[in-house]
């Protein structure tokens with residue numbers, strides 16, 4: 059279906075950051091974009107990737123805004139939109155003030171007197187099962203209108219996902235790719251490996267939702283913190299066209315006074331190495347900042363490490379895996395093991411012996427959900443062998459690095 063809205067006149071809206079008016083602009087509800095910038099009220103709070111020198115670039119502002127939302131390539135998008143009676147995911151962007159729970163930006167009409175506390179999803183409930191079922195259900199789902207009042211409209215990423223309130227906390231349920239649905243299990247595995255190796259990783263568990271395996275993790279933010287992804291961070295210092303962005307990223311973090319930036323990146327590289335992560339693009343890492351002061355506080359705990367260990371490959375490709383494997387990092391899709399190991403500044407501090415029984419952990423996690431995924435015993439064993447070979451390989455690199463001194 060083409061993007062086909064009826065035409066309404068653009069109105070003046072305020073982009074807010076908590077209770078701080080950031081800018082006013084004409085906003086076209088039909089196209090879901092800012093059409094004319096009117097006034098900048100607080101430049102300090104302008105999203106980083108929308109800035110250009112000391113001004114705002116309208117195109118970049120719209121790009122930032124669009125990428126806060128559900129992408130066109132979200133798994134199950136057609137079904138979701140059908141159920142919500144929506145034609146295009148962009149229509150969702152500005153529903154219910156464009157509120158998110160990964161940052162604190164929102165949009166309101168100039169005349170609206172609401173405060174952030176009146177509406178924030180950090181403190182206000184929403185129809186979680188309405189959207190959850192619209193996103194995940196394999197059978198029928200007929201959500202009420204209230205399903206649209208949710209922080210899920212401004213939630214990025216490929217996998218099916220939805221936020222849920224439990225007690226006072228927010229949890230993200232995230233699915234995997236059929237048929238094996240290994241990504242949620244890999245999230246859990248990666249967080250267990252990370253924990254044992256002393257890394258700052260978001261803890262993930264798994265559960266069954268709508269007859270599918272989903273990973274479950276707590277929101278890493280609260281009312282005072284925003285996540286800014288590497289995309290935002292890199293808008294500070296564009297790498298040259300053919301330059302690898304990794305070095306710019308480290309430099310920006312160090313200039314911003316982030317403690318242990320290199321150490322945190324080493325952790326991510328080690329985990330990605332073991333997990334054969336093919337998906338460490340610029341939305342899958344970042345920094346946590348204080349939303350009240352815009353102070354950069356720390357590297358965000360490692361998240362989204364599920365797409366690895368050849369989970370998207372066919373059974374026979376995983377069996378006896380011999381391929382040279384390249385993984386994704388920033389703007390490169392071709393990082394082989396030796397380059398990855400080269401980038402890790404200090405491999406000596408990881409106690410890989412702590413992973414002794416992780417193979418059993420991985421095996422059990424796949425067995426636990428086998429009735430749902432239908433994964434074969436043979437595939438499970440191939441997966442375990444692959445993990446074993448990754449641990450062995452990084453251990454060898456560690457020994458080699460030690461010999462070199």
Ligand SMILES: Nc1ncnc2c1ncn2[C@@H]1O[C@H](COP(=O)(O)OP(=O)(O)O)[C@@H](O)[C@H]1O
Nearest residue numbers: 160214215216217275276277278279341361362
């Ligand atoms: N624990 C979390 N707390 C807050 N925001 C999160 C959390 N996990 C993910 N997000 C947000 O959701 C986006 C998509 O999540 P991600 O795990 O990367 O999904 P996908 O696997 O579909 O890419 C992230 O870029 C981030 O903005």
Ligand SMILES: [Mg+2]
Nearest residue numbers: 215341342362
């Ligand atoms: Mg992601």
